[in-house]
Amino acid sequence: MHLELSGIKLPNPSQADRNIPVASKGHCTAYAVLGEGEGYRVQAESHLELCNLLILNARLDVERIKEQAKFVWKTNGRTKAHFFDALAFLKCGRRIAYTVKPERRTLSGKFVEEMRNITRHALEAGFCDQVVLVTEKDINRVDQRNAMMFNAVRQKDPEAEAVALEVVAGISGSASLRDLTIKTGMAARGYRALIRLLRSGHLVASTHQVISPETLVQFAGDAQ
Structure with missing residues (x-):
């Protein structure tokens, strides 16, 4: 349900299964709005989680994202639960669960064994089709910067x-x-509209680079 004030629709609430702490002394916490138009709120418990959410949001094959997704299973008569940092729902129907951790946190044999066990249960239960571990080494800075730009043009401008x-x-x-x-004659509105065409996949950059006014683009069909 949307609240509407002076024609402005507020974003949909977060679908997270738990709320992250509002603040932390050891790391940053973040809140953002993803999706299309008014979009939906998301929470991130670290800058790395936020980067992962933004990059997932920019992917053409991702329909929506749920953060802090709870998975519950039983083992030896005991009920256990794990919160995946993100659950991406793909347009093809597949679901990919993401665990986001700094590289140094993944070096522990205990952590690896624990995630292998959780992954096995999650796949067997049909909670997801794949589990992916993301560290800072997996975050491409070009993709991150472009994802931030794509999210900034979330609002439609049909005329432009x-x-x-x-x-x-x-x-x-x-x-x-x-x-x-x-050529659009619409200054900033025209530029934003072109970025939206990149976001939607109608245009593609000729090279993998941070998008700027100097970026060369072409029709997606011409690039194949």
């Missing part, structure tokens, strides 16, 4: 997007975002 689509339909090969923005 229609103009941007008309402009990019006329390009042959690659063109810079700066040149395309000028």
